[in-house]
Amino acid sequence: MIYASPKGGVMNARSDHGVRRGRKFDQVLEGARKVFLRDGFERASVDEIARVAGVSKATIYAYFPDKQLMFLEVARCECHRQTEEAEAMVGGEVPVRVALTIAAERIAAFQMSDFGQRMFRIVVGEGERFPGLGREFYDFGPGLIHERLVHHLASYVEQGVLKIDDLHLAADQFAQLCKAGIQEKLLFGMAEKLTPEDVHRSVHGAVDMFLARYGTGA
Amino acid sequence: MIYASPKGGVMNARSDHGVRRGRKFDQVLEGARKVFLRDGFERASVDEIARVAGVSKATIYAYFPDKQLMFLEVARCECHRQTEEAEAMVGGEVPVRVALTIAAERIAAFQMSDFGQRMFRIVVGEGERFPGLGREFYDFGPGLIHERLVHHLASYVEQGVLKIDDLHLAADQFAQLCKAGIQEKLLFGMAEKLTPEDVHRSVHGAVDMFLARYGTGA
DNA sequence: TCCGATATGAACTGATAAGTTCATTTCAAG
DNA sequence: CTTGAAATGAACTTATCAGTTCATATCGGA
Incomplete structure (x- = not known):
């Protein structure tokens, strides 16, 4: 099994969350990621994680004091990773409609x-029992999108093509609109895969509605 | 403990879901409801349910073949109950804006x-492992609201005060808009209680946006 | 090549929980 | 009051799982 060696080569640094590092740290994290995402927190067993990670259980407990902290670490990493991948966002000089559609x-x-x-x-299901988990997820996922959106909307308002009083509400509304017709079907298992047409419909429906409300027509 | 006796007085009927009934059925269901809603499916223990219901474990297993079916039965009942409570909905002859605001x-x-x-x-967290649970919840919760909404929107379209091509999309959009600024804060534990002002802001934001898009001004 | 840090695995503890069993008791209908 | 269905409770089986322990093996840097 190929795995990236810990950055810097330092073996026994302690992270800021009570988590030790070492040679096989990445391997463990990767295994935990797979199993937690597949089974959820409660149903994931540490023995299974060890198996999938190709590592002994003792090693896991050398890194993490317990299952909860291991899970939190995985969640944190995943959120950050996901965020980095989504770095590229709508550039500056495109028409509002295009920018909104891309977003x-x-x-x-x-x-x-x-x-x-x-x-x-997982975050919704276990959120009540993991203080801070929801917050962590939000800050590095939806919250980040939200901030970007507010920022871009503000610049369009300055240009005079949008007129918005409450930028934060507008950003939330837009994000919510994008999920219309998608979120429930997926979450409640009422459709395995959505057709590109379904998505197209929701996306354009969101943009049309947003512009109808906040567009100046300029 | 006071509890309603089973309807009809028939003691040993089998429901359509492999669930037997009997004297203390309602008591069991009530206990299960409390514990499942408090602890979630995985963390809820059958012994605890028995304790809370004031009933012996053997009794529980006389009714339900296993924990999963018990949970499904509780979920079903809760959804139906909740639906009945929300029966009253916007009447017929009020202005669109008022009707939308109430909704x-x-x-x-x-x-x-x-x-x-x-x-x-619970539904979101366990949904993947309970085939049909999400569907059941949707049909007797959000889905019902959706149908009502479509129905009412259609009548306003006929009156000429709204102009809507895709009624189902419009209904989904409206429902989504109502959650803007609320759902995430609650789900991700970023606010214990929301102020009435927060709610007011979301509600009116939703109505304003909806009318900007679909209102005819008539 | 040598050394100290790291990893191993396999067995172990302690706890919790689902589901079963059965002799005994309660209850309500007739 | 009688009777049979329903309920009891407490012990029991079986299983799983988090977390520990330790003697041994491996690895990478110097």
Whole structure:
């Protein structure tokens, strides 16, 4: 099994969360990621994680004090990773409609992705019992999108093509609109895969509605 | 403990889901409801349910073949019960804006309720492992609202005060808009209680946006 | 090549929980 | 009051799983 060696080669640094590092750290994290995303927190067993990671259970407990902290670490890493992948966002100089359409497509795509869906299920399902988990997920997922959106909307308002009083509400509304007709079907298992037409419909429906409300026609 | 006796007085009928009934059926269901809603499916223990229901474990297993079916039965009952409570909906002869505002307030209220939140967490969290659970929840919760909404929107379209091509999309969009600024805060534990002002802002934001897009001004 | 840090695995503890069993008791209908 | 269905409770089986322990093996850097 090929795995990246820990950055810097330092073997026994402690992370800021009570988590030790070492040679096989990445391997463990990867195994944990797979199993937690597949089975959820409660149903995932540490023995299974060890098996999938190709590592002994003792090694796992050398890194993490317990299962909860291991899970939190995985969640944290996944959120950060996912965020980095979505770095590229609508550039500066495109028409509003185009920018909104691109943004809507990203939002819809994320939520339809296997990762997006499973992570959402876990965070929502276990959220009440993991203080801070929901917050962590939000800050490095939806919250980040939200901030970007507010920022871009503001610049369009300055240009005079949008008129928005409450930028934060507008951004939330837009994000919500992108999920119309998608989120429920997926979350409640009423459709395995959505057709590109379904997505197209939601995306354009969101953009049309948003512009009808906040567009100046300029 | 006071409990309603089984309807009809028939003691040993089998329901359509492999579930037997009997003297203490309602008591068991009530205990299960409490514990499942409090702890979720995985963390709820049958012994605890027996304790809370004031019933012996053997009795529980006389009714339900296993924990899963017991949970499904509880979920079913809860959804139906909840639906019945929300029967009253916007009447016929009020202006669109008023009707939409009332509807938005209900949607927001349901999702902020303790029951709405916990049930959503469980259904989303366990949904992948309970075939049919998501569907059941949808059909007797959000799906019902959806149908009502479509129906009412159609009548306003006929009156000429709304202009809507895709009624189902419009209904989904409206429902989504009502959650803007509420759902994420609650689900991700970023606010214990939302102020009435927050709700007011979301509700009116939803109505304003919906009318901007679909209103004819008539 | 040598050394100290790291990993191993396999057995072990302790706890919890699902589901079963059965002799005994309660209850309600007739 | 009688009777049979329903309920009891407490012990029991079986299984799973988190977390520990330790003697041994491996690995990478110097």
